Amino acid sequence: MKVLIAMDSFKGSISSIEGSKAISAGIKEVYPEAQIVTLPLADGGEGTVEALIRATDGNVVEKEVMGPLKEKVTAVYGILGDGKTAIIETAAACGLPLVPSNQRNPLLTTTYGVGELIADAIDKGCREFVIGLGGSATNDAGIGMLQALGFRFYNKHNEEVGIDGQALKDIYKMELEHVNAKLKECTFRIACDVKNPLYGPMGAAYIFGPQKGATPEMVKQLDEGLKHFADIVQDALGVDINQIEGAGAAGGLGAAFSGFLNGQLQSGIDLVLEIIDMEKSMEGADFVITGEGKLDGQTSMGKAPLGVAQLAQKQGIPVIALAGGITEETAALNELGITSYFSIMNTPMSLEEAMEPKVTYTNLRTTATQLFRLLQAVQAVVKV
Structure with a gap:
């Protein structure tokens, strides 16, 4: 029997790697000779570097960069097994968890450190980039990152502007003479699952600004800065960055x-x-096991378990999904490739207890064991 385990992390509880180990151990209790292939997953957000490094036998790189509050932080990114592809989670350099709750103000935060990570990877020979967006504490339209890569932005007095969100409104012109020349050799693939435009009622400031600490007044100021920046870019480069899906x-x-x-x-x-x-990796598999901390309506909108299920469906492979929590909306997944889904919870407990890593590990292992004991019993009946 071949089983492919392709789990996302149970965020706040257990990593995709540890979750996969638990399920594997549970299966081995019933089928000691089973061939088990594990591919820890992520959807472009938290855990993406770890998952891709493991899957491609790559390396982790640590780099001291400028954090969102313009202080030094140690950020981590990965270089995949091919030695030329860098995988960067932008949150590693400008993520919201790097900013204490009482200091959150997207007028003052910067993405400069993201540019420093890219420059470091270029120096190490990388020319292919996979960038995971999400979880940032910033609203600077990337001007911090761009300045770290050599782009220059000036105000009306021909002075360089700042590197944060409040600097957007001051930009009068841009200059490209000092841009890192090796960027022309690079390609960027961006993991992005939001569709929002740059500015306006559905833009970055109004939709995401409040969770980053922006007051209504800040939101208005940020949105005006984003619009102003988009106008400058349109005039200088002839590109309408506002209408790009996911801008x-x-x-x-x-x-x-x-x-x-x-x-x-x-x-x-x-x-x-x-x-x-x-x-x-799915070729020849008898079963695929996937899952995440919670299966709900968001799962059916493109999260990791659904992506796995849709690939398995093409090959006619049954898919079992495991999760800590399951909502009524999860039933829609049965029509999208997931054969059956199960909660790993087996006794009443608080959310805090359920999210304890040891508890999650045990529950995953126990659930896997019981599912495959059932499968073993069914196979025995079929043989008779």
Whole structure:
């Protein structure tokens, strides 16, 4: 028997790697000789570097960069097994968890550190980039990142503007003479699952600004800055960065990658599955096991378990999904490739207890054991 385990993390509880180990151990209790292939997953957000490094036998790189509050932080990114592809989660350099709750103000935060990570990867020979957007504390439309890569933005007095969200409104012109020349050799694939434009009622400031600490007054100021910046870019480069689908992701980093670096924005899970060559790993599998912390309506909108299920469906492979929590909306997944789904909870407990890593590990292992004991019993009946 061959079983492919392709789990996302149970966020806040257990990593995709540890979750896969638990399920594998549960299966081995019943089928000691089973061939088990594990491919930890992520959908372009948290855990993407870890998942892709493991899947491609790559390396982790640590780099001290400028954090969102303009202080030094140690950020981590990965270089895949091919030695030429860098995988960067932007949140590693400008993520919301890096900013204490009482200091959150997207007028003052910057993406400069993201640009430093890209420059470091270029120096190490990388020319292919996979960028995971999401979880940023910023709303600077990526001007911090761009300045770290050599782009220059000036005010009306021919002085360089700042590197944060409040600097957007001061930009009068841009200059490209000092841009890192090696960027022309680079390609950027961007994992982005939001569709928001750069500015306006559905833009970066109004939709995501409040969760980053923006007051209504700040939101208005940020949105005006984003619009002003888009107008400057339109005049200088002839590119309408506002209308790019996903431009508002990560405080406007989507617009910066697409408009300045020719980045291609695509579904996070589709990008990850392509890189790890999931379809090839599925060949000959009898079952696929996937899952995440909670299966709900969001899962059916493109998260990791659905991406796995759709690939398995093409090959006619049954898919079992495991989760801590399951909602009524999850039933829709049965029509989208997931054969059956199960909660790993087996006794009443608080959310805090359920999310304890040891508890989650045990529950995953126990559930896997019981499912495959049932399968073993059914197979015995069929043989008779």
